[in-house]
Every structure is written in structure tokens, then in C-alpha cells.
Amino acid sequence: MREVKKYIGGDYDIVVIGAGHAGCEAALAGARMGMKTLMLTMTLDSIASMPCNPNIGGTGKGHLVREIDALGGEMALNIDKSFIQSRMLNTSKGPAVHSLRVQADKKKYHREMKKVLEDEENLDLKQGEVVEILVEDNNVSGVVTRTGAVFNAKAVILCTGTYLKGRIYIGEVDFESGPDGLFPSNILSSSLERLGIGLRRFKTGTPARVHRDSIDYSKTTIQPGDEEIIPFSFLNIGKEFDVEQVPCYLTYTTNETHEIIRRNLGRSPMYSGVIEGIGPRYCPSIEDKVVRFSDKDKHQIFIEPEGLDTKEMYVQGMSSTLPEEVQIEMYRTVIGLENVKFMRSAYGIEYDCIDPTILKRTLEYKEINNLFFAGQICGSSGYEEAAAQGLIAGINAVQNLKGEEPFILDRSEAYIGVLIDDLVTKGTNEPYRMMTSRAEYRLTLRQDNADLRLTEKGYKLGLASEQRYNNVLYKREALENELNRLRKTNITPTKENNNYLKQWGSAELKTPNSLYDLIKRPELGYELLAELDPERPELPREIRLLVETEIKYEGYIKKQMAQIEHFKKLEEKKLPDEIDYKDVKGLSNEAMQKLNDIRPDSVGQASRISGVSPADINVLLIYLEQRRRARSGKND
Incomplete structure (x- = not known):
């Protein structure tokens, strides 16, 4: 690149690099909390883009969206404006794993988010490629764009997604590109390496987009949205949504599909060794699925609309890096896709990212003050993980x-806490995806109580609005009042009452029993007992569901709260940053090295580092106690 004359483009408190889902939330948070903020993006047309699946939420991910909303973020509000189908997943299971998942009109999602950003006071949007991070005396001081503009900044947040040295792979063809055929960012990686930040390669991929009119829907199973629409944002709960939902469709691969894949594996860059990057285990390509699950004769495929104003359909489950002509042959063996027409081919994309263990739990780089990272550059996958x-x-x-x-949100407070703690404490060797199974305390970290857990924190930060906070105060009070009323309301063993209980397969009463205790019975519930409860107040649906959950799972929740209390004790035992773990006698060599590398801020965080054993934790606890006594003696 020829030398470009530099000029001052402006002075800002915060510069955000990238306008994907991480960049949008970072920029809005900075501006809404009173900082003069600049968002720089390769193209304004890719703001909040969805280059992969056109949906928000799902198992685990839906919890993140609710938590972002509870804190005052934008993702939930934006998807509520732009969804075209809504479904609550896992309703046959317990409330801890209920997860909302909605199809997005991806162009509308982009337009609505761009509008919010443009209207935000304190926030400027500019199209430009950042090529250098400026650092002075170990403090970030600004960024430089390709055109030579220098934007001075007190803090910089990198949210580069899959653009850093992005390379697309389709069979034997590979070329430099960002997602969706956009330009990659090829220069910034070198600036990061000059700052001592090591980079590695990860890989993700996306399936083909096919023409809606070329699908035989009679051979598929229709997947309609829920009749009752439950919004993502707590601010929209109880509102009516005048949305004509569009269906998705379920179909399957065939033996012929699998045979074509096996025949052409050598032409896949994933299997020929051309791609170095590691792909996501929990969102594998169709080639991976056929190889790893060779005993299966079919795999589920979901066909999902990309929006209301397009005929492009997303073929979920058919991500591939096979050559284009093989993809077409393979897709046409899927039931209902016999005459399918491609609009965009499937591809894999490889990109630069960091090892997230170089970050603090605030997502600040440990070695340079006020340099932050968020999203796929941290080794995660998914829009929701990035936004959080x-x-x-x-x-x-x-x-x-x-x-x-x-x-800092810890693991007992939020899925966001689990996500960030996993990344910066344990690291990841593949694109990280949030799942409910990663959360130890998922019974208390439900999506229905995210506002009760987090909105007060967001309000104190200046992010959550007065309306949000007042809604939470009402919800908390209404919940407690109803639980107390149910504890005090007794049902007597009259013939009429016992007949009603028998009707639902429940044991008769011999002595008066509270409604609270009756709701605990597996065969009964809050709604079922309404007939025996003439004094029951009119409450919103969300509070009625919360009441039942709190009662039904009371014993489990109490047990989990005791576990959280123990967890908190270790989290509260802070580790001074100046400790050199080589000086802590009794630590294993591996623990000493890992502790010096990761620099945990508490004993609790140290206990979750791979290679740090319970014996090492005991050594740390003894060391801290000896240190405390020594200091106490000096003070005396």
C-alpha cells in the first residue's frame, strides 16, 4: 500500500471498529452512557447484517438476548420490530431451558438497527476501513483508516467479526473476501501483531440460498409459528403484534445425498487440508455430519425465509465447502429440492481471531489500557454471543x-457471565457457542427472570430506562404478593373441592391445604386451581407463569441458591494482580504457568482454569490467608 497522508478526522471518547451485532451494542452502550462515540465500518450497508442464519435466539442464545434487553441493550427491541416468525422452543421441558427463537426479515433488521444508530445522540457513524490501532505509553490513543484519517480516542473496541483477513472457500476455489461477498479487512491484523497480540485462524460457513419457487413444499413438513406471540423485549410483553407469520419447512437428506458427499470429500477444502482454521463443533457442515454420524441415513434440514421482500430461502443444516457443481447435485437429492435453483452458493470462511484468555473479564486487553475486544474476534460464534x-x-x-x-457479571448472575468467563478463563479451541448446558445455575438463570436479575444493574449504569426499572419493581412486588397470598389461602376438604381434585387425578384433602402446596403437586398448576381460588387477582401472563415456576421448583431453586452462595465465597476471595505465582510454594508447574498467563481476579476464577487442580486452589487459599495475617501483623 502506498503511503497515505494522515489527517485528524476527529476526537472521540470511544471508537468502535465494526458494525455487526457486537459493534452495534458496544457503540450504543457507549453513547447512551454519555460518551462521544464513533462507529467505523467497512460499509454502512452491513450494519447488523446476518450473513448466516436469518434468526435470533434459540436454545441458550435466547437467554442471552433477554439478558441484553434487561440491561438496556438493543437486540431484543430490534428483532421485535423485524421478526416474521416466532416460536418458543423446549416447551415440553422445564422452564430453565425454554428458549425463544424467531425468524428475522434480515434486511428489515439491518434497516431498523441502522435507524436506531443514526438517531442516537453522541454517536457518529462513518464508513471506513481501520488499518492501525494507535497506542501511546501503553494506553490506546486512536485509530487510523485506510484513507489516512486519524480518529483520536480514549478507548477502542474491536468488533471485527469474520472480516480480518477473511478468505472464502468453495471447493478448489478460494479468494480474499468478507462474508456475503463484502471486502475483507486485510491490513488491521498486522497492526495487532505489531502490538504483540497473537492471532489464529477460525472457520465458519453458511449454506446456499435457494429460490423459493423452486421448492416442492408438498414433500416437506410445514413449521408454523406459535399462535401466541411472545416478544423478546420485556418492554413489549403484553403488547399485540399484528404480524402475519410466515412458515418454515422441515425436510431431510437422503442416502443419495450422503453418497455424493462421500464421493467428493477429497474436493472439500476442509478435508483436503487447504483450510487451516477450526470450525464450529455445534454447527457442523453437512460434510462433517455425514462423516461423523455415518450410521445415520438422513439428517434434518430446515428451509427458512430470509425476508418478506425476497424469494431467497436459507437451507439450514446444509452448510458446505464443496465445489459449486457438487453442491447443486447434492441439494437436488434432498426431499423437496429435486428442482431447486441456487441464488447464492454455500461457502466456508476463514478469518483471524485472538485467544480470549489475553482479556480481562471486562473484555479489556490485559497489556494495553482501554483496548477492548468483542464478538467473533474473541473466538465466539453467533449474533447473540457477539451482541452480549x-x-x-x-x-x-x-x-x-x-x-x-x-x-462484571459472574456465572451465577447471567448467561452473559458464563459466556465471558468461559472465553477468558478457559479459552476456546473452536468457535464458541452458548448452550444451556454450559450454565451450572440454569434453574435460576431463566429467560423469564432476566429482568429481575439484571435490570436494576442496567438502571444504575444509566442504560436501562426508568420505564424498565419501574416495570421490574411492579413485577417483583406482584410476584411476591401473589406467592404470599397463595401461602395464606387454604383449601378445605369439602366434597366439592375433593371432587374437583379427583377430576385431575389428584389425591383428596383430609385437612386444609394451602394453594401454594397444592400447586406443588405435579398434576396440578396455578391455572388449574383457579376454580378453587375465587379471590385470585388479575395478573399478566408472565407473572402467572413465574408464580408457578417459583412454586413448582422451590426445592431445586433453594438447593441452587445454596450452591451459588458457596460459589460467591470463592469469587469474593480476590487475587491481587501483582502476585507472581512462581513465588507461591506448593503450586504445580502447570498451575503456576496458567495462573501467570491468565491472571485470574479471584480464587473462583482460578478454580475454573484448565490445569489448576483443587489442591492448587487449597494452596492459593493458604497463601492468601498467610498474606492477610502478615499484613495484619504489620498494621498492628
Whole structure:
């Protein structure tokens, strides 16, 4: 690149690099908390883009969206404006794993988010490629764009997605590109490496988009949306949605599909060794599925609309890096796709990212002050994971600049806490995806109580609005009042009452029993007992469901709260940053090395580092106690 004359483009408190889901939340958080913020993006047409699946939420991910919303983020509000189908998943299971998943009109999602960003006070949007991060005296000081503009900044947040040295793979063909055929960012990686930040290659992929009119829907199973629409944002609960939902469709691969894949595996860059990057285990390509699950004669495929104003359909489950002509042959063996027409081919994309263990739990780089990272550059996958990180990075950039305490959610408080703790403490060797199974305390981290857990925190930060906070105060009070009323309301063993209980297969009463205790019975519930409860107040649906959940799972929740209390004790035992773990006698060599590398901020975090054993934790606890006594003696 020829030398470009530099000029001052402007002075900002925060510069956000990238306008994907992480960048949007980071920029909005910074601006809404009072900081003059700039968002720089390769193209304004890719703001909040969905280059992969056209949906928001799903198992585990839906919890993240609700938590982002509870804190005052934008993702839930934006998808509520732009969804075209809504479904609550896992309703046959317990409430801890209920997850909302909605199909997005991806162009509308982009337009609505762009509008929000453009209207935000304190936030400027500019199209430009960042090629250099400026650092002075170990503090970030700004960024430089390809055209030579220098934007001075007190904090910088990198949310580069899959653009860093992005390379597309389709069979034997590969070329430099970002997602969706956009330009990659090829220069910024070198700037990061000059700052001592090591990079590695990860890979993700996306299936083909096919023409809606070329599908034989009579051979598929229709997947309609829920009759009752439950919004993502707590601000929209109880509102009517005048949305004509569009269906998705379920179909299957065939033996012929699998045979074509096996015949052409050598032409897949994933199997020929051309791709170095590691792909996501929990979102594998169709080639991976056929190889790894060779005993299966078919795989589920979902056909999903990309929007209301397009005939492009997304073929979920058919991500591939096979050559284009093989993809077409393979897709046409899927039931209902015999005459399918491609509009965009499937591809794999490889990109640069960091090892997230170089970050603090605030998502700030440990070696350079006020340099933050969020999203896929941290080794995660998914829009929701990115948005959650962007929000936390944005909040903490502001907290740093204001000289206030960092904002850290621990594993017992939020799925966001689990996500970030997993990344920065355990690291990841593949694109990280949030799942409910990753959360130890998922019974208390439900999507229905995210506002009760987090909105007060967001309100104190200046992110959650007065309306949000007042809604939570009402919800908390209504819940407690109803639980107390049910404890005090007794049902007597009259013939009429016992006949009603017998009707639902429940044992008769011999003595008066509270409604609270009756709801605990597996065969009964809050709604079923309404007939025996003439004094029952009119409550919103969400509170009625919360009441039943709190009662039905009371014993389990109490047990989990006791576990959380023990967890909190280890989290509260802080590890001073200046410790050199080589000086802590009794630690294993592996623990000493890992502790010095990751620099955990508490004994609890240290206990989750791979290679740090319970014996090492005991050594740390003894060391801290000896240190405390030594200091106490000096003070005496």
C-alpha cells in the first residue's frame, strides 16, 4: 500500500471498529452512557447484517438476548420490530431451558438497527476501513483508516467479526473476501501483531440460498409459528403484534445425498487440508455430519425465509465447502429440492481471531489500557454471543473512562457471565457457542427472570430506562404478593373441592391445604386451581407463569441458591494482580504457568482454569490467608 497522508478526522471518547451485532451494542452502550462515540465500518450497508442464519435466539442464545434487553441493550427491541416468525422452543421441558427463537426479515433488521444508530445522540457513524490501532505509553490513543484519517480516542473496541483477513472457500476455489461477498479487512491484523497480540485462524460457513419457487413444499413438513406471540423485549410483553407469520419447512437428506458427499470429500477444502482454521463443533457442515454420524441415513434440514421482500430461502443444516457443481447435485437429492435453483452458493470462511484468555473479564486487553475486544474476534460464534460481548465491552469502556468500578457479571448472575468467563478463563479451541448446558445455575438463570436479575444493574449504569426499572419493581412486588397470598389461602376438604381434585387425578384433602402446596403437586398448576381460588387477582401472563415456576421448583431453586452462595465465597476471595505465582510454594508447574498467563481476579476464577487442580486452589487459599495475617501483623 502506498503511503497515505494522515489527517485528524476527529476526537472521540470511544471508537468502535465494526458494525455487526457486537459493534452495534458496544457503540450504543457507549453513547447512551454519555460518551462521544464513533462507529467505523467497512460499509454502512452491513450494519447488523446476518450473513448466516436469518434468526435470533434459540436454545441458550435466547437467554442471552433477554439478558441484553434487561440491561438496556438493543437486540431484543430490534428483532421485535423485524421478526416474521416466532416460536418458543423446549416447551415440553422445564422452564430453565425454554428458549425463544424467531425468524428475522434480515434486511428489515439491518434497516431498523441502522435507524436506531443514526438517531442516537453522541454517536457518529462513518464508513471506513481501520488499518492501525494507535497506542501511546501503553494506553490506546486512536485509530487510523485506510484513507489516512486519524480518529483520536480514549478507548477502542474491536468488533471485527469474520472480516480480518477473511478468505472464502468453495471447493478448489478460494479468494480474499468478507462474508456475503463484502471486502475483507486485510491490513488491521498486522497492526495487532505489531502490538504483540497473537492471532489464529477460525472457520465458519453458511449454506446456499435457494429460490423459493423452486421448492416442492408438498414433500416437506410445514413449521408454523406459535399462535401466541411472545416478544423478546420485556418492554413489549403484553403488547399485540399484528404480524402475519410466515412458515418454515422441515425436510431431510437422503442416502443419495450422503453418497455424493462421500464421493467428493477429497474436493472439500476442509478435508483436503487447504483450510487451516477450526470450525464450529455445534454447527457442523453437512460434510462433517455425514462423516461423523455415518450410521445415520438422513439428517434434518430446515428451509427458512430470509425476508418478506425476497424469494431467497436459507437451507439450514446444509452448510458446505464443496465445489459449486457438487453442491447443486447434492441439494437436488434432498426431499423437496429435486428442482431447486441456487441464488447464492454455500461457502466456508476463514478469518483471524485472538485467544480470549489475553482479556480481562471486562473484555479489556490485559497489556494495553482501554483496548477492548468483542464478538467473533474473541473466538465466539453467533449474533447473540457477539451482541452480549459488545454490550459488556461498551459498558466497561465507559466505566474505565469515568474511573468507576468495572462491570462484571459472574456465572451465577447471567448467561452473559458464563459466556465471558468461559472465553477468558478457559479459552476456546473452536468457535464458541452458548448452550444451556454450559450454565451450572440454569434453574435460576431463566429467560423469564432476566429482568429481575439484571435490570436494576442496567438502571444504575444509566442504560436501562426508568420505564424498565419501574416495570421490574411492579413485577417483583406482584410476584411476591401473589406467592404470599397463595401461602395464606387454604383449601378445605369439602366434597366439592375433593371432587374437583379427583377430576385431575389428584389425591383428596383430609385437612386444609394451602394453594401454594397444592400447586406443588405435579398434576396440578396455578391455572388449574383457579376454580378453587375465587379471590385470585388479575395478573399478566408472565407473572402467572413465574408464580408457578417459583412454586413448582422451590426445592431445586433453594438447593441452587445454596450452591451459588458457596460459589460467591470463592469469587469474593480476590487475587491481587501483582502476585507472581512462581513465588507461591506448593503450586504445580502447570498451575503456576496458567495462573501467570491468565491472571485470574479471584480464587473462583482460578478454580475454573484448565490445569489448576483443587489442591492448587487449597494452596492459593493458604497463601492468601498467610498474606492477610502478615499484613495484619504489620498494621498492628
